[in-house]
Amino acid sequence: MLTCGAMVEPVRTSARGRPVATSHAAIEQAAFTLFTERGFASTTLDDIARATGVGRRTLFRYFESKNDIPWGRFDLTLAGFRELLAGQPRDLPLHEAVHRAVVAFNRFPGDARPSHRDRMRLILTTPELEAHSVLRYADWRAVIAEYVAERTGTAPGDLRPQLVAHVSLALAMTAYEAWLSDADAELEDLLDRSMAALRDHLGAASS
Amino acid sequence: MLTCGAMVEPVRTSARGRPVATSHAAIEQAAFTLFTERGFASTTLDDIARATGVGRRTLFRYFESKNDIPWGRFDLTLAGFRELLAGQPRDLPLHEAVHRAVVAFNRFPGDARPSHRDRMRLILTTPELEAHSVLRYADWRAVIAEYVAERTGTAPGDLRPQLVAHVSLALAMTAYEAWLSDADAELEDLLDRSMAALRDHLGAASS
DNA sequence: ACACTAATGGCACTCGTGGTCAAAAAGGAA
DNA sequence: TTCCTTTTTGACCACGAGTGCCATTAGTGT
Structure with a gap:
């Protein structure tokens, strides 16, 4: 759902004026x-x-x-997500491309795992934050909708892009919640299993 | 997403004490x-x-x-939703049963349509409300998760029930947003079309 | 030293929210 | 009628988030 913010501060344009007091x-x-x-x-x-x-x-x-x-500088990480989507092979089925990008977006270096987990636990178990987060999710969904719109030759506001965006978020949320409640589960696996469960639920072919 | 609240006030138990000043x-x-x-x-x-x-x-x-x-008395309408789910034929495929209940839950008498639309427009276009609403959605999702858990013999917190609940909400949100932006569309049709679009997206068989 | 620039932080204000409690407004009993 | 009980009301107060305003600060460049 989020990469740690990369901790990069946006370089000051000029070195004039009072210096910043924090970050x-x-x-x-x-x-x-x-x-x-x-x-x-x-x-x-x-x-x-x-x-x-x-x-x-x-x-x-x-x-x-x-x-x-x-949420830190979530806006900065969305740029990375956009690149991940754009980098998917064009001959991949759309649903596969989106899924892979989502999985890649949520892949973390092993040492960042604990802090990421703590952060998500805070966000997903604090009602005020849970509520506020939909605004972040909306930005995240917009990135997906744009990609789907581009690949299907439709507008981001059309049914298909919006649908895919919403459902992708639903899958991610399901995986994240399971991740938080199961101590030794891999987020990546849970994302795959959520997708598999959805296909299974709808009685879909194996792909 | 919600029925109007039915406008029923919860009968006072005794007629003693100062009478209420409003409702x-x-x-x-x-x-x-x-x-x-x-x-x-x-x-x-x-x-x-x-x-x-x-x-x-x-x-x-x-x-x-x-x-x-x-949101009015949304809690009261969830009881109705629970009944709609329980009333679905047991021999219906699970995804079909859930979908039909969702559609039925969002069916409104023609004269209630405009006010329902105004209400949803307010909720879905006001950021504060959009954020706050996830708490209502969580209750709505819990109703679905319970039903799915009961039919699949799992716990409501398991992956499948949670997944179905999240995805059902995603479908409903997609339909509602489309409903608000398209003046003369039927919510019911949009719910069906969202589901169809999802099956199509995943490359599912025709059902 | 002086001007310029950009970030800081104090102050005052609005508004949502919650705790406490006395007053209001009913019905029932003496 | 009068007093008691019950339940809701609404006033007062306190706290914290968020915002506009503006003097102050701490650098850079001349």
């Missing part, structure tokens, strides 16, 4: 520590500001809202 | 008028309280939050 990554880490200690709701923005050593007002220049903090 | 339906209607006039965000709870003629504090005894107002 997205710094805020994110300080906040995440507090969230796991006291819980998301009982951590105030004042707490996060104090922990980061920055004014409360400044936090809002890095993140649009408290709910956006756990 | 869910009254608040809902007053609020909806304001929402369409000034927009959701710029309508404050004070506005709604004033329009309904009750204290602001009282609103919270009828709805958990401002975001809950447009």
